[in-house]
Amino acid sequence: MNEQKPGKVYLVGAGPGDFGLITLKGLQAIEQAEVLVYDRLINENLIYRAPETAEKIYVGKQAANHALPQDKINDLLYQKAAAGKIVVRLKGGDPYVFGRGGEEGIYLAERGIPFEEIPGITSCIAGPAYAGIPVTHRECASSFHVFTGNFKDELRGLNFPNLAALEGTLIFLMGFGNLPYITQGLIYAGKPAATPVAVVSHATRSDQQTVCGTLADIEQKVKEAGLTPPAITIVGDVVNCRGQLNFFEQRRSPGVLVLRDARQSSPFAKMLRGAGFRPVICPVIRIEPLGLTPKLQDAITNICRYTWLVFTSPNGVTLFFRQFFAAGGDLRQMAGLKFAAIGKATAENLQKNGFRADYVPNSQISDSLAKGLTEKLTANDCVLLPRSAIANNNMVPMLAAKCRVDDVPLYDTVVQTSCRNELKTLITSGEVRYIPFTSASTVDGFYQAIGGDLSILADVKCAAIGPVTAKRMQELGITPALTASEHSLDGVLAVLKEDTQN
Ligand code: SAH
Numbered sequence: 001m002n003e004q005k006p007g008k009v010y011l012v013g014a015g016p017g018d019f020g021l022i023t024l025k026g027l028q029a030i031e032q033a034e035v036l037v038y039d040r041l042i043n044e045n046l047i048y049r050a051p052e053t054a055e056k057i058y059v060g061k062q063a064a065n066h067a068l069p070q071d072k073i074n075d076l077l078y079q080k081a082a083a084g085k086i087v088v089r090l091k092g093g094d095p096y097v098f099g100r101g102g103e104e105g106i107y108l109a110e111r112g113i114p115f116e117e118i119p120g121i122t123s124c125i126a127g128p129a130y131a132g133i134p135v136t137h138r139e140c141a142s143s144f145h146v147f148t149g150n151f152k153d154e155l156r157g158l159n160f161p162n163l164a165a166l167e168g169t170l171i172f173l174m175g176f177g178n179l180p181y182i183t184q185g186l187i188y189a190g191k192p193a194a195t196p197v198a199v200v201s202h203a204t205r206s207d208q209q210t211v212c213g214t215l216a217d218i219e220q221k222v223k224e225a226g227l228t229p230p231a232i233t234i235v236g237d238v239v240n241c242r243g244q245l246n247f248f249e250q251r252r253s254p255g256v257l258v259l260r261d262a263r264q265s266s267p268f269a270k271m272l273r274g275a276g277f278r279p280v281i282c283p284v285i286r287i288e289p290l291g292l293t294p295k296l297q298d299a300i301t302n303i304c305r306y307t308w309l310v311f312t313s314p315n316g317v318t319l320f321f322r323q324f325f326a327a328g329g330d331l332r333q334m335a336g337l338k339f340a341a342i343g344k345a346t347a348e349n350l351q352k353n354g355f356r357a358d359y360v361p362n363s364q365i366s367d368s369l370a371k372g373l374t375e376k377l378t379a380n381d382c383v384l385l386p387r388s389a390i391a392n393n394n395m396v397p398m399l400a401a402k403c404r405v406d407d408v409p410l411y412d413t414v415v416q417t418s419c420r421n422e423l424k425t426l427i428t429s430g431e432v433r434y435i436p437f438t439s440a441s442t443v444d445g446f447y448q449a450i451g452g453d454l455s456i457l458a459d460v461k462c463a464a465i466g467p468v469t470a471k472r473m474q475e476l477g478i479t480p481a482l483t484a485s486e487h488s489l490d491g492v493l494a495v496l497k498e499d500t501q502n
Pocket of ligand 1: 016017041092093094095097098121122124127172174200201202203204205229231232
């Protein structure tokens with residue numbers, strides 16, 4: 001009998017939104033997932049931590065609009081695990097806090113599927129914390145109570161007399177639409193109308209916003225501020241601690257938008273943080289490797305044919321070597337090759353793979369690379385140019401004037417506009433002070449994501465990594481207020497730093 005051994009399901013809490021607020025164990029589970037089933041409100045960078053080969057399935061819900069009904073989700077988890085897969089079910093906050101994680105676990109347990117729950121940091125504690133509100137505090141709250149404010153999903157509404165009698169902090173999730181019902185219910189049940197209330201929306205994310213008031217006026221204040229869900233409502237004297245504990249919203253460092261592919265955002269984000277900036281991650285492009293195409297296979301099989309291997313981006317190096325080894329390549333085949341890299345980061349990446357660049361131009365632009373190389377090439381040379389499918393086209397004719405050039409596409413750059421709404425809010429709310437463009441394709445992706453509405457850029461400064469990017473910006477009507485003199489991420493950082501000192 002050919003019986004499939006079941007896989008396993010990990011019910012993982014993703015935390016409330018800030019990428020760093022996931023457990024180490026949760027991240028390790030994502031990194032070994034074969035199937036990733038995820039909800040709305042999950043930090044996008046977590047999804048990119050799954051292996052590229054993992055099947056990624058979005059089952060999120062938006063208010064009443066269920067993307068996939070719960071019984072279908074249960075069954076999906078079951079089917080994938082029964083087929084032998086390692087499944088990660090990634091849920092916002094903690095899976096067992098209003099997350100239906102229990103139902104999913106029971107469904108799997110009843111069918112003999114091994115599962116494990118990896119708790120997450122729940123928004124009902126982390127959300128208030130990021131707004132400067134401790135859920136308990138000596139002298140003002142020795143307990144806290146968490147309720148759902150969405151009564152459609154519950155058999156009973158809230159028992160306001162019982163709630164009003166509690167001494168501790170009251171916390172409501174999913175209650176944004178029912179805020180007036182909650183505040184009035186509490187007042188009628190005897191809670192003083194002057195009780196402090198805070199509503200925290202998009203907690204722990206870069207667009208977090210908090211509004212404070214009292215049971216009597218919070219509804220009006222929330223309306224005036226234009227808050228949107230998801231939001232948490234906190235009722236109690238602990239709200240008053242915010243004056244001293246509001247570490248997150250009082251960040252003074254200027255926000256810098258990071259538009260690159262989500263998998264590449266973290267090194268740049270780290271550099272920005274190190275230089276005192278606040279990275280705001282909103283990818284508008286995605287790098288899609290093209291895999292082992294026949295052209296690439298041919299170049300790898302016949303690698304000895306070439307005399308120069310030329311790289312125009314760090315991505316190109318990573319993807320080339322990945323495919324080289326996957327196709328059975330051996331580094332000894334490259335012993336006679338010379339290597340060229342467009343700049344420092346590409347050369348460093350090359351060195352990680354065991355090769356020192358023989359040539360790096362002074363200026364990190366493709367025309368300089370091509371010009372410098374042509375001075376070294378003779379008719380007997382043969383150049384392999386593995387790079388982006390949408391790369392600059394001057395290079396090939398310049399090099400081909402000297403010798404044979406094989407231009408081999410490794411990856412495509414695809415525009416991604418999923419963060420469109422978030423992007424506009426971040427820019428117009430003053431969250432972002434700088435928008436650095438690190439390639440012409442991020443300019444295109446950004447322009448599409450904002451729907452061509454350049455008026456939102458009135459209060460931000462746009463920066464270009466180099467002349468090619470600056471030219472693309474100008475073509476679309478975006479003014480490069482700053483241009484890096486060294487055309488690298490370090491150069492971008494330097495020009496931003498210099499600007500903050502003016
Ligand atoms: N399991 C989740 C809660 C799921 S219910 C947890 O432990 O956090 C969904 C509700 O959680 C939303 O309606 C909202 O009230 C709250 N919520 C989740 N993430 C939030 C965030 N980043 N900011 C504000 N509220 C959030």
